[in-house]
Amino acid sequence: DAGVIQSPRHEVTEMGQEVTLRCKPISGHDYLFWYRQTMMRGLELLIYFNNNVPIDDSGMPEDRFSAKMPNASFSTLKIQPSEPRDSAVYFCASRFTAGNTIYFGEGSWLTVV
Amino acid sequence: GDSVTQMEGPVTLSEEAFLTINCTYTATGYPSLFWYVQYPGEGLQLLLKATKADDKGSNKGFEATYRKETTSFHLEKGSVQVSDSAVYFCALTPNTGNQFYFGTGTSLTVIP
Numbered sequence: 001d002a003g004v005i006q007s008p009r010h011e012v013t014e015m016g017q018e019v020t021l022r023c024k025p026i027s028g029h030d031y032l033f034w035y036r037q038t039m040m041r042g043l044e045l046l047i048y049f050n051n052n053v054p055i056d057d058s059g060m061p062e063d064r065f066s067a068k069m070p071n072a073s074f075s076t077l078k079i080q081p082s083e084p085r086d087s088a089v090y091f092c093a094s095r096f097t098a099g100n101t102i103y104f105g106e107g108s109w110l111t112v113v
Numbered sequence: 114g115d116s117v118t119q120m121e122g123p124v125t126l127s128e129e130a131f132l133t134i135n136c137t138y139t140a141t142g143y144p145s146l147f148w149y150v151q152y153p154g155e156g157l158q159l160l161l162k163a164t165k166a167d168d169k170g171s172n173k174g175f176e177a178t179y180r181k182e183t184t185s186f187h188l189e190k191g192s193v194q195v196s197d198s199a200v201y202f203c204a205l206t207p208n209t210g211n212q213f214y215f216g217t218g219t220s221l222t223v224i225p
Contacts, residue, residue, distance in 0.1 A: 042217045043218070048211070
């Protein structure tokens with residue numbers, strides 16, 4: 001079975017540009033999570049969805065960040081405008097309600113110059 | 114609130130040495146406990162888990178026992194290999210609620 005699929009794997013962009021990160025969760029999973037990982041702050045939960053509905057977005061750093069889940073098989077995390085301090089690895093993860101293991105994608109490595 | 118505290122690194126060991134990475138947790142009720150591993154340039158992968166007190170999770174020679182009396186879930190391996198070099202994360206999910214709580218990660222380097 002395919003795991004959580006993220007794209008792009010690597011992105012380098014200039015400050016001020018819009019960045020869109022994409023995620024396809026594991027089929028049948030009804031929870032989707034977006035995390036950010038940096039050396040300074042470790043792994044931070046940004047937002048999570050249940051059945052495509054955002055449940056907790058308290059970790060979203062500021063209004064420049066937005067996330068959507070238009071259907072059960074696709075989610076996006078958008079940063080507009082991007083800033084150098086947004087440089088990080090962004091992970092998408094999913095889980096199924098009845099099980100309790102969370103599965104991560106390979107991550108999107110973002111560099112804002 | 115629920116949280117996980119794990120031993121700070123980095124940890125450097127020689128090949129075939131014994132490994133312990135400490136993890137303690139704070140949670141109400143009976144959470145499920147996990148160890149995840151992150152190899153360089155990759156995402157986090159489930160290493161092992163335990164869902165109730167006294168359960169032992171094991172995988173790839175790693176073990177951890179869910180100790181409710183000490184609220185701990187320490188990771189151990191009897192003989193580490195160079196290929197075990199990675200960052201290890203302890204995590205919990207409450208028996209009610211849907212979030213995962215991760216520790217800060219412990220970097221392990223195994224030298225030949």
